Amino acid sequence: MDYRDLNLTGSSSPHIRSKDGTAHLMGEVMLALLPALAFGVFNFGLKALVNAAVSVVACCAFEWLYRKAMKKNNTVGDLSAAVTGMLIAFVCPVTIPYWILVIGDFFAIVVVKQLFGGIGKNFLNPALAARAFMLSWAGAMTTWAVPRTSVPLWGAADVATGATPMYMLHENNLAGLMEQYSLKDMFIGLIGGSMGEVSALCLILGGLFLLYRKVITWCIPVSYIGTVAVLTFLFPRGNDPVTWMLYNLLGGGLMLGAFFMATDYVTSPVSKRGQAIFGVGCGLITVFIRYFGSYSEGVCYAILLMNLTVWLIDRNIKPARFGVVKAGKSKEKEAAAK
Amino acid sequence: MSNENMTAEKLQIEPKYILRLAGTLFGICLVVALLLGVVNSFTGPVIEQAQAEKTAAAMQQVLPADEYRPMDQLPDGVLSMNEAVSGGAVTGYVVEVAPSGSQGKITMLVGVDAETGTVTGVSVTDHSETPNIGTKVVDDPSVLARFVGMSHDGGDITVNAGTNRFDGVSGATVSSKGVTAGVNTALAAVGTLG
Amino acid sequence: MNFGKQLKEGLLTQNPVLVQLLGMCSTLAITTSITNGIGMGVAVIVILTLSNIFISLLRKIIPNQVRIAAYIVVIAGFVTMVDLLLQAYFQDLAASLGVFIPLIVVNCIILGRAESFASKNGVLASAVDGICQGLGYTAVLLIVSAVRELLGSGKLAGITIFPAEYGASMMILPVGGFLVLGALIALMQWALNKTGKGGK
Structure with missing residues (x-):
């Protein structure tokens, strides 16, 4: 056989084929979010599913329209907008009116993401920035349905509402909280709160799946959750340290934030050490807001604030280049050789 | 103004010139202060009265x-x-x-x-x-x-x-x-x- | 002297806020309602025009070494007068603009125009410059405050357009000022580049 008949193309290494692309990774994230979504539907009724669907569709539509209007290549197929839409629905109360959800989607996709150049160029996590903006409607954003209610699809005026665990922790009312929700309820998610944040169990399952599939690394979640655990254990505000710590870990948006939001590739540092610093920073700010702030939950602002420091971390924490030995180490070696 | 200019000026400075600087600045301050005094003389009572009325109204309310x-x-x-x-x-x-x-x-x-x-x-x-x-x-x-x-x-x-x-x-x-x-x-x- | 050219510069190509990026602090802070925007804009037009006229008149008398001090005294004098007049006759406006009226003293637009224009040009041209640059500032305040008031509280100049509970209160908070001003500056740059007047 003549080699000239072969279809050969010259290219430089590496020659490994992989189906890892943005769409693939984002698909995995969607998959990892499904258990928490299913639990949201179980806990709050069908409106949880409709919220997620509305938000995903709106995000994709805004992404498509903006790229179309600006005559740029369309990135709606990479599913990143869909993940953003899903996360926005997750961090809102299930009773949220649809129009607020859609405004939040617009803010996330157009203002936070596309105005800065689209995927990979936003400096804030779009879903969290949208949540911060949606607090414009503070009443709607802080009305929490009690667990195991079926929220009607339209008009949630007469839904039974109650204080979330985070609110009671903020008031330092651990005894009252333990009376209302046991640790088991907190772990499974039979509590009031944002529709995708309630079930620590489902979120941890999703997070472990992402770790197993190597979509995310352990650095940020471990340093983030670890910092919150250590701080709440050391400063339990006069309560039993272990119980206080566990309620703090399982309540609010910590699990969703640590596994799915702080780990966003675009808005977190690249190096392992940088990621650890990022996670510790998130943990510190979260606990500070919970203890000293006027809001009862601080995960959203903690991650947003640390997003703003990523450039600084990345500039100062650079991984060692291959083949380069640190000045101090090479001298030590020389000394050892002598 | 560049630094070079400043030092050159510093060397040439005369007592008479310093007096001129101070005099001009003093003159401007004087005129502005006079104008302010005039404005204050007719707005002062109005402001005071308005403040007093506002406080009195609020006190009457409570x-x-x-x-x-x-x-x-x-x-x-x-x-x-x-x-x-x-x-x-x-x-x-x-x-x-x-x-x-x-x-x-x-x-x-x-x-x-x-x-x-x-x-x-x-x-x-x-x-x-x-x-x-x-x-x-x-x-x-x-x-x-x-x-x-x-x-x-x-x-x-x-x-x-x-x-x-x-x-x-x-x-x-x-x-x-x-x-x-x-x-x-x-x-x-x-x-x-x- | 060319009034049309100066007006175009003040409003568009040399707009004090959008192109020279001066006077940002007050632009961000007081643009929560159209009433505030217009009140502040008019105050700045008056002060800027008066200070330009006086500084232009005095430009041959003021020695170079003390010019900044002299300018500041003149500007501070006019600002204090406007402040007193507002407090006496427009109390509501004075209350809502608060500390930002006295702060006009350090508004860079005024000192900037004194230094770069009034100290080098005749009285009439300086007066026109004051009006045009002031109008440019006011126009920006008007746009920013209209957007923020409408989106934030559902009103335009105090007239309800839609119920306040639908308003995004973030737009009246500081973050809204940054968002709207940022978008406006970007839009201006885009328009200037498109028409080839961006300078580069």
Whole structure:
């Protein structure tokens, strides 16, 4: 056989084929979010599913329209907008009116993401920035349905509402909280709160799946959750340290934030050490807001604030280049050789 | 101006020139000061009168009286205090306090009845609360009117809790707590008068 | 002297806020309602025009070494006068603009125009420059405050367009000022580049 008949193309290494692309990774994230979504539907009724669907569709539509209007290549197929839409629905109360959800989607996709150049160029996590903006409607954003209610699809005026665990922790009312929700309820998610944040169990399952599939690394979640655990254990505000710590870990948006939001590739540092610093920073700010702030939950602002420091971390924490030995180490070696 | 220029000028400077600098600057200051004096002479009384009217109106709102007499001895945490005098007798006190709200100080007047020790009215004169959230407390007379008739007989007033209870506005807890703290301070201040 | 050219510079190509990026502090802070925007804009037009006229008149008398001090005294004098007049006759406006009226003293637009224009040009041209640059500032305040008031509280100049509970209160908070001003500056740059007047 003549080699000239072969279809050969010259290219430089590496020659490994992989189906890892943005769409693939984002698909995995969607998959990892499904258990928490299913639990949201179980806990709050069908409106949880409709919220997620509305938000995903709106995000994709805004992404498509903006790229179309600006005559740029369309990135709606990479599913990143869909993940953003899903996360926005997750961090809102299930009773949220649809129009607020859609405004939040617009803010996330157009203002936070596309105005800065689209995927990979936003400096804030779009879903969290949208949540911060949606607090414009503070009443709607802080009305929490009690667990195991079926929220009607339209008009949630007469839904039974109650204080979330985070609110009671903020008031330092651990005894009252333990009376209302046991640790088991907190772990499974039979509590009031944002529709995708309630079930620590489902979120941890999703997070472990992402770790197993190597979509995310352990650095940020471990340093983030670890910092919150250590701080709440050391400063339990006069309560039993272990119980206080566990309620703090399982309540609010910590699990969703640590596994799915702080780990966003675009808005977190690249190096392992940088990621650890990022996670510790998130943990510190979260606990500070919970203890000293006027809001009862601080995960959203903690991650947003640390997003703003990523450039600084990345500039100062650079991984060692291959083949380069640190000045101090090479001298030590020389000394050892002598 | 570049540095080079400055040093060159410094070397050439003469006493006469320094006098000219000072003289010109003095002249400008003098003219501006005169103009300001003229403006102040006719706006001053107008501003003063407007301020007095505003304060009097706010005091009338929280505790109507014939006359208000400023008090010299002020308890802790109180900006100013006036005795409300009607028909020659002290009927109550108007206490000005500035508790912390969610965005800054809330300056408010609290009227307290001298006899019963109950709140007769609350009026917020200055604040920087969040629009549409904190303003639901501080800009809404019907919310502030919930304090009327409350006293310290059952201990400090608490927000959404306890027996001596003020029903705050949901979503505006910090502002609700702020005005409640102000009323508590005012009641305590009147309480120290005995 | 060319009034049309100066007006175009003040409003568009040399707009003090959008192109020279001066006076940002007050632009961000007071643009929560159209009333505030217009009140502040008019105050700045008056002060800027008066200070430009006086500084232009005095430009040959003021020695170079003390010019900044002299300018500041003149500007501070006019600002204090406007402040007193507002407090006396427009109390509501004075209350809502608060500390930002006295702060006009350090508004870079005024000192900037004194230094770069009034100290080098005749009285009439300086007066026109004051009006045009002031109009440019006011136009920006008007746009930013209209957007923020409408989106934030559902009103335009105090007239309700839609119920306040649908308003995004973030737009009246500081973050809204940054968002709208940022978008406006970007839009201006885009328009100037498109028409080839961006300078580069």
